[in-house]
Amino acid sequence: MADQHHLFLIKQGPLFWNQWRQEHADVQPDLSEADLNDADLVGVNLSGTDLTRANLKGAILKRADLRWTDLTQAVLARANLTGACCTEANLIMSDLTEATLTKTSFSRASLYGAKLGEADLRGANLSEVDLYMADLREADLRGANLYMADLREADLRG
Template identity: 50%
Template sequence: MTDDERAEHAARLRGLLYLACPDAPAWAIASTAEAITQHEEPLREASPPVAAHLVRPRQSGTDRLDLNGAYLTGADLSRANLRWAKLCRADLSSANLSDADLSRANLGWAELCRADLNGADLSGADLRRADLRWAELRRADLRRADLRWADLRRADLRWAELRRADLSDAVLRRADLSGANLSGVNLTRANLSGAMLTGATNMRLPTGAIWNWETLWPANLASNVAEHSDQVSPGVYQVRHGGSSRDRDAVQV
């Protein structure tokens, strides 16, 4: 087995072991996966079992869940606590992450930890109502992902792939979507107040979206958005549906 194959095998084992033994300390799971990898041939691919809730490690704050590169496609991670997880390049395609907590964790005085989903495959994943505040999602694949009612405040979505994702009713306040592909994205009632959309590609007029004067639009959309929006509360605007105001209810920002 080559070093690359061994690393991939260990990553997949960590994912399966965390799902099977969610209460085990992170260091124990990592050590077990490494030991198996060193002495066994790769296991055949199999669908991961339904997961219980992943919990904060019992060890120190630095003992984070290491699921980098893990194979978790189709896994049931609904309501899981993944605030401590490292999921860089993990395969979470079609996974159920509804109501999951992937927000920033406080490890102590002035020390913060974000869920790391950079480069993760979340295509077709169910992320309804997921807490993704401050999450790192650079270059993540979120094609066709269901992000309705998700909280993405201050999330890092630079260069993310969001084609045909459903972000209706999502909170994207101060999220960074610069360079993201927003082709066919549903932003109805999404809160884009203070969001950075500079350089976002394939973005059309986001009908129904909510924004304020801190929102930074792609250069080709800025004037068009202002022209087709109505004020819904002081300093807060909503892009019209079908050229007319959808409603004038106050929007809390």
């Protein structure tokens, strides 16, 4: 369950949140199970944040810093993560259906069992990403870097 103070802070917007993160660099934010549906989080620093089972459906996370973030079972369907950095993030069993992930870096992230159906991954960095059993049906992977990505048992139809 999300820390209510952290939830209040993130709802103040990216500028307020990022300032708080700079002043409290030693704090690992807990936004697990938070409802951030359709939130405007452009450029937000969520690195190292616990967002397990959070609802980020339709959220705008362009250029967000999501390094080392735990997004296990998070809902990011139709979210926009254009240019976001998700390096070494944990997105196990997350829902990224129809998400815009153009030029997003997922290097060394885990997307084990993730739902990426109809996601726009054009130009995304998926190098060394765990996509084992991921659903990539109808996903647009044009120009994506899949160097050493684990695609075993991934569904790549369409």
